[in-house]
Amino acid sequence: MTEQAPIIRVRNVTKRFGSVTAVDDVSIDIRQGEFFALLGPSGCGKTTLLRMLAGFETTSEGEIEIDGQPMLGVPPNRRPVNMVFQSYAVFPHMTVFDNVAYGLKVTGVGKSEIAERVKEALTLVHLEDFGRRKPDQLSGGQRQRVALARALVKKPKVLLLDEPLSALDAKLREAMRLELVHLQHSVGITFVIVTHDQDEALSMADRAAVMDHGVVRQVAAPATLYEHPNSRFVADFIGKMNLLEAKVAGLSGGRLAIDIEGLERFEVPHDGPASGEIGIAVRPEKTRLSKEQPAAGRLGLKGKVSDVAYYGNESHILLDTDTGVRFTTTIQNETRRSDSSILIGDDLWISWSPEDTLVLSE
């Protein structure tokens, strides 16, 4: 991929509401044509950041550039971005057609061009026959499509979406994920989506920024976030994770020697500095349960099963090790009764390969 100037450049942006710092010194570059997610727990400042991009909030500090233009003092109606609101905000007093046409009318686009572009936009979201309906004659999913069409008809440089799927039921949400990705591919517009749902972010986004208390912890592709989280927060927030406290015993030649209670000293590849107390993490699906002590070369801890939770395709097993750590592991229910072989109270070993061990120094 060639290095292009980013379509959105956020530089050291801070937003304070009185004594609350909602966004804290955030710097992000969003690339042209990318599906970018802002991900984080409730209250971490995702919406605030998005609203600063749209121009509904001013920045307390820092700069935002969109398409090379500084956005300081530029009102929302003059920014080359459009937003899909969490509540959709489809105007209830206008028909679907008028809703989609509104953004063109106010900027003085001619009548025949409006008719053409609105039709095009409605076709894009599969609502071509709904132009004459009022919003109260639409389902939630259809209203969302109207909101999408209304924003896309403006041909913005960037489409901003605030939790666009949160008001839909589980089945529809799943379908809309795919559809949004297809839509983004077909229009080629940069999408910035806010979500607190990690599955949503991982399955849709090309890259995601993980936020925590106003701070961006990591910006990376979904697989990187999952396999190489850079901090305990990201490791814990994305997917399930087993966290262990460890001590650095030595670092030489790109290999880190680690001490953990109950395990022999072992080494993992590691670049960068590390010393003192660190966190060690391993994903549940990368661990294995066994009755016997695992083979040499695998890291194993002995423990007692404290819970078995059935999820249909898989079961989650909780294991309390003799060293006092609680592990979660998953087993695939490949046959109808696979999980019945593991019962609460069983004494088992949990093991994993040193290569699957993550070192978290933050």
Place this chain on the structure above:
Amino acid sequence: MEDWRKNKGAFAIFLGPASFWLLLFFVIPLILVWVYSFGERGPQGQTYLALSFENYLRAIEPIHLGIMLKSIWIGAISTAVCLVVGFPVAMGIAFAPSRWKNPLLLIVVLPFFTNLLIRTYAWIAVLRTRGFLNFGLEWVHEKANWLFALAGFPAALGEFVPLELLYNQYAVVIGLVYVHLPFLILPLYATLEKLDRSYLEASLDLGAGQWRTFFSVLVPLVMPGIVSGALLVFILSMGNFLVPDLLGGTDSLMIGNLIAREYGAARDWPFGSALSFMIMYPVFIFFVINAMVARYRTRRRAEV
């Protein structure tokens, strides 16, 4: 738990007192007045029941019809002025930081704690020839004259002639607007307060300016609040008799004054009743049309 809407007994118990109240003190008197409006006045001002349209014929005599039309006119003007003045106030309160809202609302309703009569008399003190407004104007006039004198033009503006502000229709409109402004601000504020701000943001986001957003999105969305507030102000203004009585001149007689006179000094209840119902009939017709339009709309919606 049982749905209270399905439990007719509970419904009746809660609704009973209010319905009884409405029936006893609103519906029955209304019917009584309606029956009176077909009655006849006895020689000593008694009311005899009859079936005569005499009162209505009198009510549409040009002199009475003129007063009625003028009342509607003054009511409409007052409502329009209330809208122009009250809309920004309601918006200001609704969009103010939340800790300011309650104090501001209190300021709006504060005048209600003073007796209406006193508040209306206060306007006399403000507007009369030797009132506060004229004092203020005189002061400005004097100072201006003094400045002109300094500049070498003594008495350039001449003698101060106080403005005739009281005992005319303008004073009536001022008084009606003043008295009824809260009735417009409060329902409008309530509607604006409930309005989802993202509609306004969406409009701005789509490229509309502030004015466009105001007229194309905000006004249509708060129309119910505008209509209920305006209707309230219009009905109250049109029927008011205290303000025209105190602030108006001889030509400011309104329908309220007429009715008050028939029920009071003239002791002609049948004619007063007919006059009252001349205002009621249009209101009834309005509501019937309104209900019909609403029913037509829902039916058409169901068909789509």
